[in-house]
Amino acid sequence: MFWSKIFIPTLKDSPQDAEVISHQLMLRAGMIRKVASGIYTWLPLGLMVLRNIENIVREEMNAAGAQEVLMPMVQPKELWEETNRWDKMGSELLRIKDRHDRDFCLGPTHEEVITDLIRNNVKSYKELPLNIYQIQTKFRDEIRPRYGVMRGREFLMKDSYSFNLNEGSLQDTYLIMRDTYKRILERIGLDYKIVKADSGAIGGEVSEEFHVLAENGEDTIAISDASEFAINTELLLQDGEDINSLEGQDSPDGHGKIIIKKGIEVGHIFQLGKVYSAAMQANVQSQEGRAVDLYMGCYGIGVSRLVAAAIEQNNDDKGIIWPESIAPYEVNIVGIGYTKEQKIADASNKLYTKLTSMGYKVIVDDRKDGYGVKMKDAELIGIPINIIIGNKFLENGEVELKHRNGDSSLTQISDLPTFFDHFKASS
RNA sequence: CGGGGUAUAGCGCAGUCUGGUAGCGCACUCGCUUUGGGAGCGAGUGGUCGUAAGUUCGAAUCUUACUACCCCGACCA
Numbered sequence: 001m002f003w004s005k006i007f008i009p010t011l012k013d014s015p016q017d018a019e020v021i022s023h024q025l026m027l028r029a030g031m032i033r034k035v036a037s038g039i040y041t042w043l044p045l046g047l048m049v050l051r052n053i054e055n056i057v058r059e060e061m062n063a064a065g066a067q068e069v070l071m072p073m074v075q076p077k078e079l080w081e082e083t084n085r086w087d088k089m090g091s092e093l094l095r096i097k098d099r100h101d102r103d104f105c106l107g108p109t110h111e112e113v114i115t116d117l118i119r120n121n122v123k124s125y126k127e128l129p130l131n132i133y134q135i136q137t138k139f140r141d142e143i144r145p146r147y148g149v150m151r152g153r154e155f156l157m158k159d160s161y162s163f164n165l166n167e168g169s170l171q172d173t174y175l176i177m178r179d180t181y182k183r184i185l186e187r188i189g190l191d192y193k194i195v196k197a198d199s200g201a202i203g204g205e206v207s208e209e210f211h212v213l214a215e216n217g218e219d220t221i222a223i224s225d226a227s228e229f230a231i232n233t234e235l236l237l238q239d240g241e242d243i244n245s246l247e248g249q250d251s252p253d254g255h256g257k258i259i260i261k262k263g264i265e266v267g268h269i270f271q272l273g274k275v276y277s278a279a280m281q282a283n284v285q286s287q288e289g290r291a292v293d294l295y296m297g298c299y300g301i302g303v304s305r306l307v308a309a310a311i312e313q314n315n316d317d318k319g320i321i322w323p324e325s326i327a328p329y330e331v332n333i334v335g336i337g338y339t340k341e342q343k344i345a346d347a348s349n350k351l352y353t354k355l356t357s358m359g360y361k362v363i364v365d366d367r368k369d370g371y372g373v374k375m376k377d378a379e380l381i382g383i384p385i386n387i388i389i390g391n392k393f394l395e396n397g398e399v400e401l402k403h404r405n406g407d408s409s410l411t412q413i414s415d416l417p418t419f420f421d422h423f424k425a426s427s
Numbered sequence: 428c429g430g431g432g433u434a435u436a437g438c439g440c441a442g443u444c445u446g447g448u449a450g451c452g453c454a455c456u457c458g459c460u461u462u463g464g465g466a467g468c469g470a471g472u473g474g475u476c477g478u479a480a481g482u483u484c485g486a487a488u489c490u491u492a493c494u495a496c497c498c499c500g501a502c503c504a
Contacts, residue, residue: 015439037497209504298504300504369465376465
């Protein structure tokens with residue numbers, strides 16, 4: 001791809017209504033634009049990152065034996081009445097009417113729809129366990145959307161639902177999902193904690209949250225300084241107790257002292273039990289020929305929120321520093337004087353073709369601008385590696401290899417393919 | 428929903444107190460020069476000042492109502 005062709009409207013100044021760093025940088029880097037409060041358009045660059053994360057999630061879900069479907073965003077009132085949630089949910093459930101005056105809602109989650117699907121199509125214990133997922137746009141009419149896509153009203157989520165014959169099987173699936181979530185966050189390259197959580201309005205007993213650690217996190221979690229233990233502070237606090245009073249207390253798991261950290265909740269896994277299957281008569285015939293309600297689990301991961309979380313954890317005063325796993329482009333070829341010096345343009349284009357054929361995601365800065373403008377943009381949008389082709393190349397064939405993390409070195413342009421061969425092999 | 432704040436060109440802002448018909452920087456367009464850290468000169472484009480009503484000879488500016496957006500809180504798979 002060429003810079004002159006792609007739609008990346010970068011901004012020098014941060015729009016005034018953006019508070020947290022990820023929101024500011026996503027706007028400045030030309031990744032998103034606001035349409036209404038908590039509702040955003042994803043521009044090409046933002047969408048590339050979103051898709052990269054989505055694909056990692058999809059690959060890991062498939063590897064864990066889950067199967068992808070796509071459920072509707074618009075859901076009928078009748079299903080929600082079966083679980084009583086049409087009444088229980090507040091105004092975060094956006095209700096709409098169709099032309100026949102029938103009630104629908106925009107799906108904030110899909111337990112009802114998936115449970116309806118399974119009860120109508122799965123009749124025997126022999127068909128279990130099942131783990132079904134989708135990656136889809138959700139809508140929750142949040143009381144107060146904020147921080148850009150971190151807490152939007154419309155957002156992209158991977159939600160999966162498991163159907164198991166008994167509690168033991170549910171626990172097996174739950175642990176597989178727990179493992180899968182760990183792999184997803186490690187593959188993206190984020191610092192995270194698994195946190196004991198309140199299962200909230202959704203019901204069920206066992207529940208854990210996956211938090212990406214970041215200063216701007218909306219949740220406060222208590223972590224042991226001596227073990228893996230972490231718990232949402234909401235579960236530790238007595239009425240009126242101050243969060244800071246927890247710091248330094250003995251960890252509830254008996255190992256070490258409590259440290260208070262901020263986290264962004266990017267994943268949440270639940271063992272639901274029979275809450276929904278009982279309400280909706282989702283059962284199968286057991287080996288003994290009796291109808292038994294299914295044990296269910298549900299597992300959510302916020303795909304769009306992960307984009308913001310990744311930026312919160314990886315930025316500096318110049319801009320975003322993408323982990324290579326999700327970078328929109330891995331390599332940026334900066335041709336200085338590209339529009340004027342044919343040799344620079346030729347070398348840039350040739351290198352682009354070569355690296356692209358090696359499997360790298362490459363962009364060429366073919367714009368008429370000078371070095372400063374090009375590097376500022378490259379740093380803002382966080383491309384991991386920049387290859388600078390300029391005067392030195394014209395003089396003696398040398399190009400500069402400049403990493404977003406600050407490292408830089410000079411090398412002959414002819415040595416680059418070998419370098420990238422090794423680079424790919426080692427990552 | 429309670430509290431606080433903002434609304435003037437794509438972005439950042441001044442002008443509002445003290446009413447006189449809209450300005451600055453960046454961006455954008457054209458030309459020439461420039462090209463290893465956000466270039467220079469020259470010439471341009473772009474705004475019914477959030478919406479509506481009112482006061483006035485005259486409203487971005489004063490009054491009232493409304494709307495949108497942001498922050499804190501409550502809320503939250």
